[in-house]
Amino acid sequence: MNIVLLGAPGSGKGTMAQKLTGELNIPQISTGDIFRKNLREETPLGLQVKDILNSGGLVPDEITIEIVRNRLAEADCANGYILDGFPRSIVQAKALDSFQNIDFAINLDVDKQTIVSRLSGRRFCPNCSGTFHVSTLENTTVCPVCGGTLIIRKDDSEETVLERFRVYETTTLPLIEYYKAQGKLVTVDGTGGIDVVYRRIMDVLHK
Ligand code: AMP
Secondary structure, three states: OEEEEEOOOOOOHHHHHHHHHHHHOOOEEEHHHHHHHHHHOOOHHHHHHHHHHHHOOOOOHHHHHHHHHHHHOOHHHOOOEEEEOOOOOHHHHHHHHHHOOOOEEEEEEOOHHHHHHHHHOEEEOOOOOOEEEHHHOOOOOEOOOOOOEOEOOHHHOHHHHHHHHHHHHHHHOHHHHHHHHOOOEEEEEOOOOHHHHHHHHHHHHHO
């Protein structure tokens, strides 16, 4: 099954993708994680995208599309994958359609107020890419999954969050209509606890 996860920054795409990848046994492909890994390792790509990521803008389509095209050609994607954070523009979606066949686009629907609260309390593990909320961490900075040290993502600062929203609304939101027109859009209420939202997604996939 080839799945695209859509939704605003902080709508829970990464968290849901991580749960889905375990149950469906297909990989999670997160373009954000790929860029952050390159940034940490200071690769040429990492240096190229550093300022863009830190300001909340989008990496140019040509670069992102090529990375995804190569990643999806790897053997572990043969039985399907979950795309988390790609496509983010109509240009990217059209490119994806030219080399892959998408089965579903799942849109996680979350109101703006919930998202701001989620992002401001978000903690990220650079070691296992886990994402957590301070309200569940009991004052620790130790990753509950792998023991790594949790950080606040640079792009979760207030200024960057607002810019990411602006970019989402202008560039990414039109993808909802794009996938609706193809009959592939599934909208899921993304508010509530992780397990509740996850169950909603599984119910839809089982139908
Ligand atoms: P994310 O973890 O999905 O929120 O992505 C973090 C950042 O990586 C974004 O704010 C963008 O700067 C960049 N990025 C991730 N995915 C894409 C994409 N599909 N196109 C362009 N830039 C992206």
